[in-house]
Amino acid sequence: MSNIALSQKSVKLMKLCDQKGFDSLDDLLLLALLNSACPGICMTEGCDHTAEMEPDQDQGFCEACGGNTVVSILVLADLI
Ligand SMILES: [Zn+2]
Numbered sequence: 120m121s122n123i124a125l126s127q128k129s130v131k132l133m134k135l136c137d138q139k140g141f142d143s144l145d146d147l148l149l150l151a152l153l154n155s156a157c158p159g160i161c162m163t164e165g166c167d168h169t170a171e172m173e174p175d176q177d178q179g180f181c182e183a184c185g186g187n188t189v190v191s192i193l194v195l196a197d198l199i
Contacts, residue, residue: 159191
């Protein structure tokens with residue numbers, strides 16, 4: 120087993136996939152690209168609240184922890 124730590128971005132991307140029931144990140148990204156609202160996830164450690172976001176949102180309000188910490192999946196994946 121490797122000890123390379125995944126970046127926080129990768130961890131959050133995988134959690135978002137998990138929560139949305141997608142096996143592949145590509146499938147989820149494709150869905151996000153085809154829709155005007157795309158899934159986002161809170162970047163706060165320990166908070167994995169997800170919400171529909173504008174595609175370019177990088178500081179959306181998190182209803183779970185109250186921070187402006189929800190980032191759209193497209194921003195997370197560095198696609199926009
Ligand atoms: Zn949060």
